[in-house]
Amino acid sequence: MSVLWRTPPARTVSTFPAAAPQAAGVSLDWELLAQGAQAVEEPARQGAGLAGRCHPQTLRQLKWANAMLKILSPQVLAYPA
Template sequence: MNGIELLLRTLHDGEQALAEEFTATAELHRAEHEIHHVATDLATWSRAHAHQLATTAAERGLDLDGIPDAFFAGLPGTSPNTYPEHHGDPEPPLLLLRDLRDLHLAAACNSLHWEMLARTAQASKNTLLLSLTSRCHPRTLRQMRWTDTMIKNLSAQALMSP
């Protein structure tokens, strides 16, 4: 497997994981209407990205729906909604803040992979990959902006509440 194929697989797995993480956060924080609805929409974006990556990879003869690749394993966003047991169960505002942080880190990881793919596509003059990154990367950046905004809006109150 060459580097581009490895990156396509890694990005596909990252987008699938991010979709699952957004969905889990939406369900866990269903009472927070903005969180629930926006996270559900953003999960749809990541699922669409994964589908577009799989389609593009299939055109290169690569099946991305197989076993996930472990090349970039252990990066943020690979374990959605986990919390070390020795800390006990956090209060809902802290839980939400932690989940938003995890979402942000996973989206940032995907964003870096999109950027790597875009630079490679430019260097190799691969219009198919360049078109893919032009369609998908801006939405990943919007996912990051949303999580960043929510963290800024919620952190002071969540961290100062008893």
């Protein structure tokens, strides 16, 4: 049995509302870095490569956080207070 399911759902889900906006903010940061790196000369273009490598992971984290909210939200609503 996973540790995730031993924790009362209300406590578990309370950590996810911050995860999704944070991941979305980081995703925006990677996009801005990539766009800025394309606009400048060669030395800063390394930022575009970094963003290209890291941004997909951030998008996966955002997708995971969203999926967990969808899975756990019904449990929180049904869990007796």
